Structure formats: C-alpha cells, structure tokens
Amino acid sequence: MGDRDDGGGRLSHEAVWQHVLEHIRRSITEVEFHTWFERIRPLGIRDGVLELAVPTSFALDWIRRHYAGLIQEALGLLGAQAPRFELRVVPGVVVQEDIFQAAPAEAPRPKLNPKYTFENFVVGPNNSMAHAAAVAVAESPGRAYNPLFIYGGVGLGKTHLMHAVGHSVAKRFPHLKIEYVSTETFTNELINAIREDRMTEFRERYRSVDLLLVDDVQFIAGKERTQEEFFHTFNALYEAHKQIILSSDRPPKDILTLEARLRSRFEWGLITDIQPPDLETRIAILKMNAEQRGLRIPEDALEYIARQVTSNIRELEGALMRAIAFASLNGVELTRAVAAKALSDIFAPRELEADPLEIIRKVADHFGLKPEELTGSGRKKEVVLPRQLAMYLVRELTRASLPEIGQLFGGRDHTTVLYAIQKVQELAESDREVQGLLRTLREACT
Numbered sequence: 001m002g003d004r005d006d007g008g009g010r011l012s013h014e015a016v017w018q019h020v021l022e023h024i025r026r027s028i029t030e031v032e033f034h035t036w037f038e039r040i041r042p043l044g045i046r047d048g049v050l051e052l053a054v055p056t057s058f059a060l061d062w063i064r065r066h067y068a069g070l071i072q073e074a075l076g077l078l079g080a081q082a083p084r085f086e087l088r089v090v091p092g093v094v095v096q097e098d099i100f101q102a103a104p105a106e107a108p109r110p111k112l113n114p115k116y117t118f119e120n121f122v123v124g125p126n127n128s129m130a131h132a133a134a135v136a137v138a139e140s141p142g143r144a145y146n147p148l149f150i151y152g153g154v155g156l157g158k159t160h161l162m163h164a165v166g167h168s169v170a171k172r173f174p175h176l177k178i179e180y181v182s183t184e185t186f187t188n189e190l191i192n193a194i195r196e197d198r199m200t201e202f203r204e205r206y207r208s209v210d211l212l213l214v215d216d217v218q219f220i221a222g223k224e225r226t227q228e229e230f231f232h233t234f235n236a237l238y239e240a241h242k243q244i245i246l247s248s249d250r251p252p253k254d255i256l257t258l259e260a261r262l263r264s265r266f267e268w269g270l271i272t273d274i275q276p277p278d279l280e281t282r283i284a285i286l287k288m289n290a291e292q293r294g295l296r297i298p299e300d301a302l303e304y305i306a307r308q309v310t311s312n313i314r315e316l317e318g319a320l321m322r323a324i325a326f327a328s329l330n331g332v333e334l335t336r337a338v339a340a341k342a343l344s345d346i347f348a349p350r351e352l353e354a355d356p357l358e359i360i361r362k363v364a365d366h367f368g369l370k371p372e373e374l375t376g377s378g379r380k381k382e383v384v385l386p387r388q389l390a391m392y393l394v395r396e397l398t399r400a401s402l403p404e405i406g407q408l409f410g411g412r413d414h415t416t417v418l419y420a421i422q423k424v425q426e427l428a429e430s431d432r433e434v435q436g437l438l439r440t441l442r443e444a445c446t
C-alpha cells in the first residue's frame, strides 16, 4: 500500500495521520491541538517517511521543535521500524474535513454528519427494527411513529440513524426545518438563554422546527429545569404533528429521575433498540468502510478485525483504521497476519487460545464423524470437506504452522494443508452456505 498513488495509498496515509492525531490529542491541550495540528495535512508516505504539509515556515519550525517527539512516538506505536516524518510548507493547506470531525470546536451548532446516511448504514439482525422505523419516519415525518425513541449501547449507530433520517427528510422535503441537538447542548443553551434573558428566542428556535433530533436524552435525568423546558417543547411539537426522534443508551423506563409525564411521552410513539452487531454484520460494516476508502482488503483480514471488536462499531472502525495505518506505514499489504500484528497490543489474541484437538473434535461432532476420520486417510466425499474446514480453522484459530497441522492430520504434507486452506477460502468467498458453516464452527470452537 505504502506510497502508491492510487486511491488506496492516498487514503492510507490519512489513516496513519488520523492515528497520530488521536495520540497527540490525548497528550496536549485542546488549544495547542487546534493551534498547531488542525492545519497540518498528510501528503503521503515515501519510503516509510510520512510527509506532512504545514501552512507556514513558522508553524514548521514550531512543530519541529515542540512536537517532533510526540509525532514520532505516535508513529512508533504503529510499529514503524524507524518512525520518521517530514514537514513541508504548503501555503494555504486545506484541512480534510473527516480528519477533524471529532475535534472539539467552539460550539458551532452540530450539523448532520454527511457520512451518516441510510446508504452508509449496514442493516443486520441487530438493528433492522430501528432501521425500518427510521426509514418509515423519514418517509412520513410526524405521522409514522412519534416520537421515535432509539436506544442501545455506546457506538452502535443511534446517532448515525438519526442523522440518516435528517438527510433523507432534507432531501425529500427541502422546505422542512430540521434541528439536531445533543441533550447536553440543549441544556447548555437553555442555561445561557435563562442567564441572558433570551428565553423567547430559545423557545421560538426549538418550537418552530419540523424535525427535532435529540441525542443522548438519558442526560436529561436529574435536570429539572431542562426537563420542564423540554416537556413544553415536546408538547408544542407533538401537538403540531412535528416529528421528534430521541436517542438514549437505555429505554425510558430505565432513565431514573425522569419526570413521569416526560417518561410517558417518550413512550407514546415507538421504542426500538439497537443491539451489538453479529460477526457477519461487523464484517459487512468493515467491508463497506474499506470500499468507501477505495481499499481492497482481504476478507480474512476483515474478519480477523471483526472478531476482535464485538460491541462498539466506533471501536471496530478504529481498529480497521489502525490496521490500515500500520500496513501503510510499514509498506506492506494488509493481510490477516498484518492486522493481527497491528492490533496485538490493543487486543489479546483471543483466537490463539483455541486447542487444535478440540477444534478437530468439534468439527467432527458437527458432521457426525469421529475425530479419527478427520485425521485419517479416508477420502470419502463426506469426510473431505469437514477435514478441509478443520484444517482451515486450526490454522485460523491457533498458532500451529502448516507442517504442524499436517502432523495433526495424520502426517500430511504441508502443501496438502495449504491446498485445503485455499480451497476453503475460495469456497467461503463464493458460497454462502460455507460462510455460514465456518461461522457456526468458529463460534463452537472459540
């Protein structure tokens, strides 16, 4: 990947830079970060050296003198052999929007994130209800379900779905007024409005919208004045048949110190949840992510990453970015082994704990065979595929080398093992039944 000049290469140096920025953001003050790092742009990676554009020679000098160690440290964390970077003055460098999307700004109003659309939302069994409800609301705001209350754990796509409704409504009904607000912002604005005697303006703002999206409404718990004000906003909108969507990390009944009248209103419409995604959905999310970045990453590498992060899609995407950055910086293709290396200091290599004999037993059990049949020399059709699957899983879930696997399977040659693994890989790419089979067996073996 490294310094290729195609879409993949271009985006992978951005992945490296994003990783560096995350590290730096944790290490310096917000003011420093904004002053010095917001306007740096990654240009590429050449021979393992990350090239960065800065806007002025003053910035170049300052960054070199004060932050070189920090940048190198971040690159080192990515496993760069000799962590190096170069600064170059490029006047008027343009900041990549997505790199700084998480940067805390001086409270500009949160806008809809352009990436959070229905098209970019992978639907799986964990979120299909919430997705369907969101689509219905987007098609006829104020009439399908009102309010729509979406709850679920951290990083599972609640905000994404809300914004998707916002985008869709904005496209279908351009005349409608849409407001997205976090409960925290709503509360802060309320406090300021009270302090500055601007309550009429505040009310007018929220009560004149057609679609109100309120994120993290659990934070309203215990805030009496905010609850009071929100109660009236809710009523005004609801009575005018305006759509309200609320997100929370828990259902209304579990939001303690929520006034009963507000809780019952939250329950008037539809309450729907988002659960953690299953493996297949996680892989699909990673695949979409990689495609959007113009990268082609082998399925088994994506699957490896998907198996490490099970309950937070934000972290799942972070793991993918880290793996992309690691591969790019070290000038290697992102294979499963490279992904494992990139993530090894974050995630304990869980799958390496499986016992090869246990895998053989589980696979044999699944097919109603004896373990000796899998390790034996029989070439009956009913045995061949299970044996190949077992070899594949031993390779994937343990540290065993090809010759060692050959030994386990009755002293076969390592090329036979390699053939079996490649065969399963091919089948898994084209045959959904084999994909399902592998998933089931994997679950059973780990």
Ligand SMILES: Nc1ncnc2c1ncn2[C@@H]1O[C@H](COP(=O)(O)OP(=O)(O)OP(=O)(O)O)[C@@H](O)[C@H]1O
Pocket: 115, 116, 120, 121, 122, 123, 127, 152, 153, 154, 155, 156, 157, 158, 159, 160, 161, 216, 249, 285, 313, 314, 317
């Ligand atoms: N089904 C999905 N398909 C594609 N991407 C998803 C999906 N679900 C979540 N994501 C992505 O995961 C990340 C986290 O999602 P989001 O911010 O919506 O989570 P959240 O539930 O609102 O989290 P929090 O509880 O922290 O507010 C985002 O980048 C989002 O695009």
